[in-house]
Amino acid sequence: MMRAHRSLLARSTRIALLAVAPLFVAASCNENLPSGPNTFGATIKISVAHDTLVVGDSTVAQAVATDDNGRTIQSLTYAWTSADGTIVGLADPGSNAEATAGRTRTLVGKKTGHSVVTLALPDSRFVVSNVTRNETVVVGGVKVLSTHDSTLTAVNDTGFAIAAGLVRSNGALVSRVSQGLRWIHLGSHTTVVGTGDTIRYIAKSNGADTLIATHDLCLVSAKCADTAVVHVSQQLTLTISDHSFLAWSFSDSLGPTATLADRRGNGLAGTTIRFIPATVADSAVVRVSAPLGVSNPSTGRVAAPKLISIGNGTAKVNVFALAPDGISILGVDSLTETVRQVARRVAVDPLRALVTFIDSIPIKPVARDARGAEIADATVTAAVTGSAFNNGIWLGPNPFAASGTQATITPTLTGIALPSSNPLAPQVAVVTDQAVITLGALDTVKAGTTTRTVATTVFDSNAVAAIGSWVRFRASAGATPDSVQVDGNGFATVNWAPPNLAGPYTLTGVRGKQTPMTTVADSAGRIVIRRSVVVIASDPDALNSTVSVSATTIASNGTASVTIVVKDRFGNTVKTATPADFALTTSRGAFSALACVQGVCTATYTAPATAGVDNISVKILGFDIVFSPIVLTIT
Amino acid sequence: MYLTATTGRAVVCPAGFHSFVARRCLAILSLIAAASAPVAAQTSRVFDSGIVLGGDWLQANALPLDRDAVHSGSVNLSLRRHSWGVEAGFLRIARTLSTVQGGTISAGPLLHWGPVLFFPTVGVLGGKAEASRDSTGYDFVGTGGVVGHQPRYSYSSAGTAGGNVALTVEAPLFRALGVRAVASQWYFGGAPLEGDRQRFLVGAGLSLRVGR
Numbered sequence: 001m002m003r004a005h006r007s008l009l010a011r012s013t014r015i016a017l018l019a020v021a022p023l024f025v026a027a028s029c030n031e032n033l034p035s036g037p038n039t040f041g042a043t044i045k046i047s048v049a050h051d052t053l054v055v056g057d058s059t060v061a062q063a064v065a066t067d068d069n070g071r072t073i074q075s076l077t078y079a080w081t082s083a084d085g086t087i088v089g090l091a092d093p094g095s096n097a098e099a100t101a102g103r104t105r106t107l108v109g110k111k112t113g114h115s116v117v118t119l120a121l122p123d124s125r126f127v128v129s130n131v132t133r134n135e136t137v138v139v140g141g142v143k144v145l146s147t148h149d150s151t152l153t154a155v156n157d158t159g160f161a162i163a164a165g166l167v168r169s170n171g172a173l174v175s176r177v178s179q180g181l182r183w184i185h186l187g188s189h190t191t192v193v194g195t196g197d198t199i200r201y202i203a204k205s206n207g208a209d210t211l212i213a214t215h216d217l218c219l220v221s222a223k224c225a226d227t228a229v230v231h232v233s234q235q236l237t238l239t240i241s242d243h244s245f246l247a248w249s250f251s252d253s254l255g256p257t258a259t260l261a262d263r264r265g266n267g268l269a270g271t272t273i274r275f276i277p278a279t280v281a282d283s284a285v286v287r288v289s290a291p292l293g294v295s296n297p298s299t300g301r302v303a304a305p306k307l308i309s310i311g312n313g314t315a316k317v318n319v320f321a322l323a324p325d326g327i328s329i330l331g332v333d334s335l336t337e338t339v340r341q342v343a344r345r346v347a348v349d350p351l352r353a354l355v356t357f358i359d360s361i362p363i364k365p366v367a368r369d370a371r372g373a374e375i376a377d378a379t380v381t382a383a384v385t386g387s388a389f390n391n392g393i394w395l396g397p398n399p400f401a402a403s404g405t406q407a408t409i410t411p412t413l414t415g416i417a418l419p420s421s422n423p424l425a426p427q428v429a430v431v432t433d434q435a436v437i438t439l440g441a442l443d444t445v446k447a448g449t450t451t452r453t454v455a456t457t458v459f460d461s462n463a464v465a466a467i468g469s470w471v472r473f474r475a476s477a478g479a480t481p482d483s484v485q486v487d488g489n490g491f492a493t494v495n496w497a498p499p500n501l502a503g504p505y506t507l508t509g510v511r512g513k514q515t516p517m518t519t520v521a522d523s524a525g526r527i528v529i530r531r532s533v534v535v536i537a538s539d540p541d542a543l544n545s546t547v548s549v550s551a552t553t554i555a556s557n558g559t560a561s562v563t564i565v566v567k568d569r570f571g572n573t574v575k576t577a578t579p580a581d582f583a584l585t586t587s588r589g590a591f592s593a594l595a596c597v598q599g600v601c602t603a604t605y606t607a608p609a610t611a612g613v614d615n616i617s618v619k620i621l622g623f624d625i626v627f628s629p630i631v632l633t634i635t
Numbered sequence: 636m637y638l639t640a641t642t643g644r645a646v647v648c649p650a651g652f653h654s655f656v657a658r659r660c661l662a663i664l665s666l667i668a669a670a671s672a673p674v675a676a677q678t679s680r681v682f683d684s685g686i687v688l689g690g691d692w693l694q695a696n697a698l699p700l701d702r703d704a705v706h707s708g709s710v711n712l713s714l715r716r717h718s719w720g721v722e723a724g725f726l727r728i729a730r731t732l733s734t735v736q737g738g739t740i741s742a743g744p745l746l747h748w749g750p751v752l753f754f755p756t757v758g759v760l761g762g763k764a765e766a767s768r769d770s771t772g773y774d775f776v777g778t779g780g781v782v783g784h785q786p787r788y789s790y791s792s793a794g795t796a797g798g799n800v801a802l803t804v805e806a807p808l809f810r811a812l813g814v815r816a817v818a819s820q821w822y823f824g825g826a827p828l829e830g831d832r833q834r835f836l837v838g839a840g841l842s843l844r845v846g847r
Contacts, residue, residue, distance in 0.1 A: 031734050032703045033767040035790040040773070067785065071775035125771055125787060 041068040042126040044078070046119045046133045053109030054140040054219055055179060056168035058091060062104050063119050065128070078102030079120040087113035088135045109137035112165070112180050112217040138217040139165030140173045142181060144226040152190075152203035153235040154262035161228045162198045163213035184212040184225075189232045203232040206268065234262040236271070236300075238321040238331025245307065245337040248425045249344075250373035253289060253306035254337060260321045260330060261300025269297040270324025273304040278316040278334070285315035286337050309339040312377060341375040342425040343367035346413040347433035348382045349525025350511070351463055354456035356532040357439040359506060360396035363389075363409060364525025367417045367430070372461045379415035384408065387439065393524055395437060409435040433463040443533040447500035447570045454507060454531045455493035458486045465490025470512040471528060476505050483512070492528065498535050502572040506532040537572030537599070540581040542623035544571050549616060553633040554607040560632075562591065564601045564618055564625070573599035581620065588614045589632070607634045682752050682805050682813055682844055683745050687713045687720075689803075691817045691840030693728065701731040707836060709817075711739065712845075713754075720745050726760055728821065728834045732769070732788070735795060735823055735834065737762010743801075754803040764795035766827035795825030797832075805842050813842040 048061040063078040080102055082088045091106035093099030099106070107117060115137070120130045146162040165179030177197045185192045187209030190201040201211065211228045218224035240256035247254055258273045273291065277283040287310050291303040307317060314336055321331035349364040367378035382389075387398045387407030395407060411432060419427045443452060460466035471492040473481045478499035486492045498505035509529030510517065517523040544567035551560045564584065566577035574581065579594035579601060592604040608614060617629040694706035711724020720743065727736040741758020772786035801819030808814045821834040 030704075031729075031765055033732065033734065033765055033790055034702065034769075034786070034788040035767055036788060040785065040787070067773075067775060069777070071777040071783065071785075073785075074774040074776060076773070125773070 039127045040125055042066065042073060042121070042128045044119055044121050044128050044131055046117065046131055048107065048133060048135075051134060052136045052138055052219065053088065053107060054168045054173075055109045055111060055137055055165065055176070057140075058106050058108045060104050060106050061117065061119075061133070063102060063121075065121060065126070073126075076101070076103065076121060076123060076126075078105075079122050080105045081118045081120070082107075082135075083116040083118070084113065085110075085115075087111055087137050088115035088117055090117075107135060109168075111178075112137050112139055112215065136217060138219045139179050139215050139222075139224075140168060140219050141166035141222040142213050142215050142218065142224055142226050143175055144213050144228050145175060146228065148227065149229050149231070151231040151233055152201075153233060154264040155203050155205070155232070155234060155266035156264050157203045157232075157262075159201050159203075159230060160198055161201060161211050161213070161230075163226060163228075164197055165215055165218075166222070179215065180217075181213050181215055184210075184214060186210040186212065190230055201230050203230075203234075206232050206234055208232070234266070234268055236260045236262055236268060236321065236330045238273075238319065238333050240304075240319055240333050240335060243333070243335045245335065246424060247286075247307075247309035247337060247339045248342040248422070249369035249371040250309050250311075250339070250341060251371045252309045252339075253292075254309070255289075255292075255304055255306040256319075256335060258302045258304040258319070258321070259300045260302050265300055267295070267297040267300030267302065268324065269295070271295070271302055271330065272322045272326070273302045274320045274322060275305045275307060276318045276320065278318055281313070282315035282317065285309070285311045285313040285339050286317065288317075307335075307337050309337065312339050312341055314338045340422055340425070341367075341369040341373065341378070341417060342419050342422050343375055343378055343413055343417040343430045344370045344428060345372075345431045345433055345462065346378070346380055346411045347461070347463065348380075348409040348411045348435040349461075350437075350528045351433055351435045351459035352437075352457040353435075353528045353530070354438045354440055354454065355396055355530045356442050356506070357405075358397045358442050359530040359532050360390060360394040361437075361527040361530050362393045362520050362524035363395045363435065364393065365411050366461075366525060367411075367413050368461050369417075370426075370428075375417045377415075378413060378417035381412045381414070383410050383412070385410075387437065393520075396439070398439065404441065405439050407435075407437040407439060409437070411435075431463075433459075440531060443531075445498065445533050445535055447502060447535050447538045447568060447572050449538075450500060450505075450533070450535050451495060451497040452531070452533060453493065453495050454509075454529055455491050456509075456529050457490050458492045458511060458528050459490070466511065471509045472512045473507060473509045473529075475507050477501075477503070478505060481507070494529070496531070498533050500535065500538075500570040500572070502535050502537050502570075502575075504532060504534045506530065535572075536576070537574040538568035538570060540566045540574050540577055540620050541569040542620040542625045544569060545574075545582065545618070545620055545625040547616070547618040547625055547628045547630065549605065549630050549632065552630065553635060554605070554614075555635050556607055556609050556611055558607045558634075560605045560607070562603045562605050562616060564594075564603075566596070566599045566601060566620075575599045577601060582625065583617075583619045583622075585617045585619075586614060588612070588634070589616075605632075607632065611635050682715065682807070682842055683717050683720075683747065684715050685844050686846035687715055687722075687813075687842050687844045689713065689722070689724070689815065689840055689842045691815070691838045693726075693817065693819075693836040693838030695839065696835060696837040697730055700729055704729050704734065707838070709739070709838075709840075711741075715745055718745055719743070720754060720756075722756070722758075726762075728836060730834070733764065733766035733828065733831065735760070735762065735764045735797070735821075735828070737795065739799075741799070741801065750807055752803075752805040754805065756799075756801050756803065758799050758801065760795070760797040760799070760821070760823070762795060763792060764823060764825040764827045765790070765792040766831070768827075768831075791827040793825045793827050795823045795828065797821050797823035801836075808841070811844040813844075815840055815842050 044065045065073040089108040089110045098104045116132045144163045164175035166173040167176045189205045189207035190209045193200045208231045214225040239259045242256045245254040275288040286307040289306040293303040295303045319333040346367045365380035365382045367375040458466045472483045481494045496507045510526045566574040575598045588608040594603045614632040615629045690710045707729045709726040711722045713722030726739045739760045741756040743756030746753035767788040769786035799821040805813045805815035819836045
């Protein structure tokens with residue numbers, strides 16, 4: 001019974017185990033529980049309205065992820081980075097869940113430039129590459145804050161140009177510095193120093209330059225350049241070193257130094273200074289030279305003319321500063337110059353001369369200033385010894401003087417030209433130059449040998465040899481010698497050949513001057529030679545001497561006058577002729593004694609007692625003179 | 636709809652119930668069983684003593700099972716001594732995204748109501764839990780604004796232990812073979828089941844008394 005029961009139990013157990021076994025087998029099978037995927041394919045992108053931001057402006061960028069099926073994945077968390085956070089900043093997400101998760105991010109333009117904004121999806125579930133977006137931050141415009149039009153009135157004057165970029169602030173565009181502005185400088189009249197918002201421009205030359213403030217990164221359609229014009233217009237001031245001058249001599253060159261400069265002492269190239277006497281009377285006192293010296297624009301010094309004194313008096317001279325165009329007047333001033341000649345020497349011209357004692361020359365008492373200019377209004381008196389004055393300015397003639405003597409003329413100065421009469425003038429003693437005039441004898445020369453050598457010392461106004469100066473000649477007749485120069489010894493020597501025609505001749509030599517001497521006053525004091533000679537006939541000459549008879553038919557024992565005119569070879573009547581100078585003969589008649597008067601000799605011919613022919617012969621040195629022999633018929 | 640009691644009154648539990656509702660149904664069934672105990676004790680039954688081998692299909696309340704795997708079920712061997720019983724067996728609970736399986740031991744009183752045996756038990760399980768969890772998937776918006784979800788499963792497995800209350804109702808079918816219905820509520824430990832530790836099982840099976 002028990003055994004049967006056990007058998008039944010064992011069988012039931014086996015059955016049960018067989019039934020349960022599949023369950024255990026099943027339990028060991030693969031559960032096929034889903035797993036993964038490890039990763040998803042996805043694409044992310046940045047969605048933003050604009051890639052360009054104005055500084056201070058912001059834009060919301062959105063991160064979008066799509067899976068491989070093009071579906072937009074929700075609720076992801078993204079990471080944003082900006083390559084240069086100083087250019088494009090990422091705003092603090094604050095408490096905004098979308099922003100906190102990076103699904104949106106506000107991009108803030110901080111300063112101009114480019115920055116790469118990167119979007120990453122740091123989610124291990126997704127295999128995705130980072131995406132980037134180039135964001136550009138620009139200014140909303142450029143504005144010059146300083147004046148748009150400035151003028152510098154002096155070279156090296158400095159001005160400032162200030163500009164700023166326009167950025168967004170509370171929705172409005174406002175200026176803000178340090179936005180990386182760039183300046184464009186057009187022109188060369190200024191130099192520009194510095195960069196950035198503020199630059200300094202320095203005036204260099206007159207003209208206008210343009211400064212353009214701009215920005216390389218500026219909003220399209222905005223005003224991305226603003227202009228400032230800088231004018232450089234030197235305000236030049238004329239300054240002359242002195243306004244009053246005193247000249248004590250003619251030809252003195254006086255004048256102020258002139259400066260035409262701006263406030264900073266800079267001149268302007270091309271400017272000139274003109275001196276113009278105010279009136280005609282002023283022009284009689286001074287004349288204006290050409291500009292002297294060199295202009296120096298760096299100092300404003302301008303070459304200025306000089307006033308050359310030409311007359312005593314006071315002259316007012318206007319000073320004009322002219323612009324480089326030669327027309328525009330930049331400055332006006334005036335000055336006065338008082339000219340008062342003061343004598344340094346007093347003399348009687350000529351200081352040296354050769355005068356035939358029978359001649360006279362005009363002398364000229366003269367005072368000269370330091371430059372040798374005559375002082376017209378000087379009071380000079382002269383005293384002469386060895387000769388005499390005639391008719392005021394004439395020295396000689398002095399028939400009482402013997403040849404070879406000298407006349408001495410001593411001048412005396414009084415009056416306004418004395419230094420003592422001009423206390424401001426240099427009180428230099430006046431040198432008194434005595435004139436020494438050589439009184440020469442009257443020469444008598446025979447025709448044919450008239451050439452004379454005439455020499456005299458020539459002094460200038462300083463009583464020294466006027467070496468090199470010219471002496472011009474004029475002869476009263478005949479050929480005039482050419483001009484001669486005073487040699488190194490101070491002599492003017494000339495060979496003068498008076499004509500062979502008998503008579504007196506005078507050679508006059510004057511120290512030359514530039515202006516013609518047409519009056520006595522012109523030549524007063526300048527005649528250094530006045531040499532006279534008398535040309536007399538030469539020896540009797542048969543070819544020119546003549547003989548004549550009052551009648552050629554003469555009764556026996558009758559008489560006739562025989563006239564012999566004795567002449568030299570030049571046709572001059574030999575006034576000194578004597579019967580010895582010729583031979584008067586007759587073949588049958590007879591002559592009375594010859595009588596010669598002024599070269600005409602006469603004798604009375606007495607015919608022979610018998611009729612016939614007779615001959616009269618006159619010979620000089622064995623040669624018949626003209627008309628000799630004369631045949632006479634005796635009846 | 637599930638008909639889970641045979642006390643002459645039907646207790647209707649809605650399909651698709653969740654764990655809270657399941658627990659309420661199970662409690663009601665247990666009370667009915669307890670109330671009928673004196674009546675059952677007066678009647679001798681085939682399955683109230685001896686060794687009974689049982690097997691249940693327990694997938695009834697978790698269909699469909701969206702994966703290719705063995706359905707939930709259990710086999711057990713119980714030793715019954717008229718007024719009480721103990722049983723040991725193997726339990727498998729398969730869900731779409733998890734599996735818990737392991738050995739079980741449970742005990743409880745035997746209650747009779749006519750030929751029907753009520754066997755409320757409490758038990759424990761020791762075994763393995765496996766789960767795939769869609770914790771890292773993502774939501775998406777597709778074409779036309781259609782919202783969807785793309786799952787991403789993470790698989791984990793670990794040992795697990797759990798406890799349950801259950802009610803088995805058996806009725807003789809033919810000689811030593813009976814039919815039975817089971818409802819149980821499990822609670823498991825173990826990391827894979829974090830956040831999803833309860834399982835409610837409803838199923839049916841056969842009982843075979845294999846020894847006295």
